[in-house]
Amino acid sequence: MKNLNRYGYFFIAPFWLVFLVFSIYPVALTFYYSFTNYTGSGTAEVVGLANYTRLLTDSFFVQAFVNTLKIWGINFALQMGLALILAAIFSDMRLKMKGQSFFRAIFYLPNLITVSSVALLFGILLDWQHGSLNVVLMNLGLISDPINWLNEPATAQISVSLILTWMWFGHSFIVIMAGISGISTDYFEAALIDGANRWQTLVSITLPLLKPILLYIMITSLIGGLQLFDLPMLITDGIGSPDGSLNTMVLYLYNQAFKYNNYGYASAVAYGLFIITVIFSAVVFRSMYSSERKQARQV
């Protein structure tokens, strides 16, 4: 039979054509710009490492980095805590919780809505003077004066973290449940017979066996978290106020590029963000797999 393997090239050609033009070339071009003072028009002048030296001493970028980590950290702790508690309740053999699919659907719903709608919705719900949240809280007598949620650095960051938690805990819960369903019920039955209580079951059986899934959630959430953009952008009209507390790294990148036309510097910010992401992912990966060398799930 004649060799048909050359057909392989025909099959992968469209992919590679588009991939080269729309993915690899832009990444390379951005890399080139990061060494220039390109402003979006005229010619790009090569300035060497100037953009990167500026990045290292840029207090706004450092602040954006810290903000991003804070917002992601609070959100991730709450989100995982909630998701794990829910998963423990639903997987408990003694409780035999019903309606799992109903609750999964309700918990996941906020994740499906366009972030801009979510941002807009919470923007007006949290509004200082007219927001329904303050009105409700005041009617209940819990607060006497309206709280200006989005105008204080601390409450603004916490608000955004909570919105992210609201959006994402359902997703984590579903992924954790999928992981638990992959664990053989023998383990849980054995634990039940041995008289392990809920906490012991969770700590000694569920969590260790879930490690690959937890790592997956942690890494994907971290990468997504470091790229946080839509919500702060829309809630603060792109400014990142109050006091720059909602300025995230990608928002900073966006503003540098498309607001101030500092394409060269913004490109360096993009690569800075990339390096930070790689380092963090590696640290998370190593710390979860320091003692044992299991093959992590790559998804």
Added chain:
Amino acid sequence: MTVLAIVCFVPFLMMLVNATRSNEAILTGFTLVPGNALLENYQTMMDYVNVWTGFKNSLFISVLVTILTGYFSALTAYGFAFYTFKGNNFLFVFMLVMMMVPGQLGLIGFYELSKTLGILDTYIPLIVPAVASPFVVFFLRQYILTTLHPSLIEAARIDGASEFKIFHIVAIPIMMPAIATMSIFTFIGSWNNYIMPLVLIFSPEKYTLPVLMGFLKGSQVAQNLGSMYLGIAISVVPIMIAFLFLSKYIINSISAGAIKE
């Protein structure tokens, strides 16, 4: 548990109730009783922003993106899986490495490229790149390697089918469940994409829903809270209804996407 479900739903509930109430009513307090200003709010909103246009644009883009991603990823995955050609492994590994690169890294280069090609303010840069989706290719390749036996392809060859015909008649139907799973992700991802259309589209009549929602905030409509809530509700409710029917498939897809190797 129930409390949490209620907490999840309360913002939506507030949105729906407030969408039917007049501006003055919202300012004075909150009730769970729907008001009677729904029509009025709708007219105020439509005077400034047509949310349905954004809806239509988003739907158009997302559907095309989903189709392109599904078809071309299947094509590429099949090419990688069943032909041994020079550079096969190298290209595959290279693709996996590129998969780790975050989207923002090429953003500025992408914008400049679109400017050079003269395709700014068109849907081309939002749709065409869907042809190259490394993650979907990766997923489909793993899937087809375990589900499609090479002897099936051999049999089709002996029957005289051409290579592309084999792909369309044998491989695509077998890959369909995996393509459907990935399509759900692709669609949601495209639907929620905000930064790309924000950067690339300038004409208000071409705005996608996410960009249009951002636009709504800065517009005159923001003065009228009832209309704002209604605009948000229109952007959200169709998704909620679709989710009502599809939730089982969507949730199964997330589970599958997360734990399949």
